[in-house]
Structures are given as C-alpha cells and as structure tokens.
Amino acid sequence: MSIWRKKPIEAYQQEAKNNDLNRVLTRWGLTSLGIGAIIGGGIFTLTGIAANEHAGPALALAFVIAGIGCLFASLCYAEFASVLPVEGSAYAYAYGTIGELFAWFIGWNLILEYMMGATTVAVAWSGYFNKLLHLFNIHIPEQWVNDPSTYGGPAFNVLAFLITWVITGILIKGIKEAASTNNIIVVLKVAVVLFVIIAGAFYVDPANWDPFIPAEVIDAKGNVHYGFGGVLTAATIVFFAYIGFDAVSTQAGEAINPKKDVPFAIIASLVICTVLYIAVSLVLTGMVKYDQLDMKAPVASAFSGQGLTWAVYLVTIAATAGLMSVMLVMMLGQTRIFLGMAKDGLLPKGMFGTLHSKFKTPWKSTILVGFIISIVAAITPIQNISEMCSMGTLLAFSMVCLAVLVLRVKEPNLERPYKTPWVWIVAPLGVGFNIFLMTHVRENTMTFFTIWGALGILIYFLYSRRNSKLHKA
Numbered sequence: 001m002s003i004w005r006k007k008p009i010e011a012y013q014q015e016a017k018n019n020d021l022n023r024v025l026t027r028w029g030l031t032s033l034g035i036g037a038i039i040g041g042g043i044f045t046l047t048g049i050a051a052n053e054h055a056g057p058a059l060a061l062a063f064v065i066a067g068i069g070c071l072f073a074s075l076c077y078a079e080f081a082s083v084l085p086v087e088g089s090a091y092a093y094a095y096g097t098i099g100e101l102f103a104w105f106i107g108w109n110l111i112l113e114y115m116m117g118a119t120t121v122a123v124a125w126s127g128y129f130n131k132l133l134h135l136f137n138i139h140i141p142e143q144w145v146n147d148p149s150t151y152g153g154p155a156f157n158v159l160a161f162l163i164t165w166v167i168t169g170i171l172i173k174g175i176k177e178a179a180s181t182n183n184i185i186v187v188l189k190v191a192v193v194l195f196v197i198i199a200g201a202f203y204v205d206p207a208n209w210d211p212f213i214p215a216e217v218i219d220a221k222g223n224v225h226y227g228f229g230g231v232l233t234a235a236t237i238v239f240f241a242y243i244g245f246d247a248v249s250t251q252a253g254e255a256i257n258p259k260k261d262v263p264f265a266i267i268a269s270l271v272i273c274t275v276l277y278i279a280v281s282l283v284l285t286g287m288v289k290y291d292q293l294d295m296k297a298p299v300a301s302a303f304s305g306q307g308l309t310w311a312v313y314l315v316t317i318a319a320t321a322g323l324m325s326v327m328l329v330m331m332l333g334q335t336r337i338f339l340g341m342a343k344d345g346l347l348p349k350g351m352f353g354t355l356h357s358k359f360k361t362p363w364k365s366t367i368l369v370g371f372i373i374s375i376v377a378a379i380t381p382i383q384n385i386s387e388m389c390s391m392g393t394l395l396a397f398s399m400v401c402l403a404v405l406v407l408r409v410k411e412p413n414l415e416r417p418y419k420t421p422w423v424w425i426v427a428p429l430g431v432g433f434n435i436f437l438m439t440h441v442r443e444n445t446m447t448f449f450t451i452w453g454a455l456g457i458l459i460y461f462l463y464s465r466r467n468s469k470l471h472k473a
Helices: 009-017 027-038 041-083 089-095 100-135 158-173 175-201 227-242 244-254 258-287 298-304 309-343 363-379 382-410 423-438 443-467
Strands: none
Touching: 027 175, 027 244, 027 258, 027 309, 041 089, 041 100, 041 227, 041 244, 041 258, 041 298, 041 309, 041 382, 041 423, 089 100, 089 244, 089 309, 089 382, 100 158, 100 309, 100 363, 100 382, 100 443, 158 309, 158 363, 175 258, 175 298, 175 309, 227 258, 227 382, 227 423, 244 258, 244 309, 244 382, 258 298, 298 309, 309 363, 382 423, 382 443
C-alpha cells in the first residue's frame, strides 16, 4: 500500500468512544495543564540566554514574533482538536489528512518537542534547585550539577537525573494525581510571575533598554548576535517557551468534553502566557543590562542585583516548583503520542501501547521516556537541547497549519465544533512563519535536525511501514 495511506476520520472518532484512559480533565483543568507547560523553562531560564547572547532588550520583540507564529498554529490545532478528540496531537492530525509517512515524520519529530523539552527543563530545574541550596549555604560539587561540556571535564548532572525520576513516578501513578500536582504548582508560579512583573517594574531603569536592538555582531563561527538577525535567533530559542499549548491536545483522551474544552484550553493558555511573557521580558531587561543577565537563573539574578534577597528566595522556590510542572506535562504529552502511534502499529504495542492494569497509564513507555530524559539531561548543555526542541515544535506547527487546509478541501462537510477563523489566511501564514523561524537556527542545529529526520525515515521503512495496521488491513 502507499506510504500516503490515511487513517479514516471515522476510525479516530471510534477510538475516542472506545477510549480506555480515565476522562477526568475539565476545561480549566486542561487550561491549567497548558499554562503549567508554557510557564517554565522559557521564562525562568532561556530568557537569560536569548537576551544575553542574541536579542538584548529586544527580547520582548522576540517573544512577540514567536507568539505570532504560535497564535496561527493554535487556531489550527483548536480546529483539529474538536474534530479528532484523541491523543496523538499533530501526529494524529497528519495521519487523518495527509498520509502515513508524513504522520510518522511528524510523530518522530515530536520526540524533539516533548522529550527534549522535558530534558531542557530538567537541566533548568537543576540550575534553580542548586541556586536554592546555595541560599541555605548548601553546596554540591560543580561536577555533580553540570554536564561535561559546561564543566570542562568528567561530570554528571545528578539533580537533573533525580528530578526526572520523581516526575516519572508521579506520571505512572495516574493522570488525576498528575493534574492535581500541576494545578497546585500553576497557582504558585503564576502568582510569582505576577510578582516579578509588578515588583520588578519599580526597579526598571529605561537606560538599560538603550539601544533596544543592539548593533549586529558576527562571531568567529559565523553566528549572528544582536541586530534583527539576532532577534530572530532569539525568537527560535524562546519559541520553546510556548510549546505547552499544543501539549493540551495530547490530553484529549483524558478530557471530559474534548470537542469543546480542548480548543478553549489551547487558545486560553497561549493568550494568558503570551501577555505574561512580554511583560516579564521587559521588566528583566529593564532591571539589569542585557549582557549582565545570568544565563542559568536570570529572573532570580535580576532581583539579586537589586539587593532584594527576600525576593530571590521567593522567585527561586517558585521557579524550582514551577519547572516540575513543565516536565510533568511534557513527559505526559510524549507518552500519549507514543500511545497513539502504538495503536496504529507504527511503534511496538508491547512497549508503547500497554496500559497499567490499575493506574490506566502507559507505564512502560513512561519508564523508557524517563530513562532517556534522565541520561540526556545529565550530560548535555541546555542551549543545545532547547534549540533541537524548538526545531521539532516549529515543524509540527507548520504541518498542522498545512493539514487543516487539506482537511477543509477533502472533507468540507465534516462536523467542526470549532472552526479556524479566516483559515485561508491564518493557515498559510502559520506555515510560512514557522518555517521562516526554522531557517534562523544555528548551522550545527540544522545539521543534527537533518540527521535526526533521516534516521526517522529509515526506521519507518524498516519497521513502521510493514507493521502499520493500515498495511495489514
């Protein structure tokens, strides 16, 4: 059969009816999961890297650019979530509209989004937790809180390794426990983000915003820093900060009313967090000169530079807790995508499609995901992981925008509880905008991304194509 064979929309709708997962998530529970994933590594850690090395005070502009690309994609995701209320996210949407090879390639690259996203956050959590320990005069040897590249010798990030296994244990226990844990953390970190905006505004020095876009600099490796090119590079980095909204779509199988509540949660979580991001980035670069922002814990360091030690405690504790909820949602999303692919035969069902008899969670794949994340987080620099994560996200967003157009043409009469407004404008802009951002990553990131994609295609032809349920039908 053709590699472009499609899974019938009716099959997805039947799967939604015969779902074995526990449906316990409400509209605001889903929105909380989205906010839990969005507010985290991007705002608490990557703002330092993006401002210090690439955008300067124009970090806020980088967030605006990345947010526009996400807005286009979110409207398309919302339509698909109402039509196909199943786990699988962009992978499932592509399988039902464009074809199997395309869907596999999306699913393969979603590993970069979710698994590498959780890995990035594990490293960020390690940095903040280590800073928290320092506030209480507890010091761990540097080789145990850094990767070998950052440390400059043999090292293993024990903190990143251990937090991954804590989150893995929560996820094995069940979605209800995971959602409850997330809700508590979300309230805490949203409160602290609002505190950062309001309290930090009193310490903003407008002189720190001048020049708003620093003059362009090209380093010895040919990488662009500052200038508008640097702002675009920063946008690809902070794009990681937005990936939580599409994680909502992976929870459709556990939503009480997925056709209405998932689209609402996708858009609501994105809009709320975009406003907060822009405000925080303006405050941070106003409090501290951009080239003096700490790249591991920028928010805490900004308050520390103002002598507000008590605020450093508050921000560090909130960031430490907040990053845990991001990891939780990212790892949750990854295992649900694997579950969808296993149901279709593209991955081994014994490993990725087996649910725990008591907890009704895909426990085997959760353990596998936890193992991989814990090892990669312990030995890899955060900036390398975050850029790969952004690449996987940008590709998925582009393809969902394309797929929604394909479905409008092929299934014009399909029931759509939510319809993307101005779809013939929004969807093409989403495709073009996200692909444009992909072209502004560093050269070595693009090289790795190409190798990763080639490996995925190889696995498809060696295993997935022959074991696909559509192939056996």
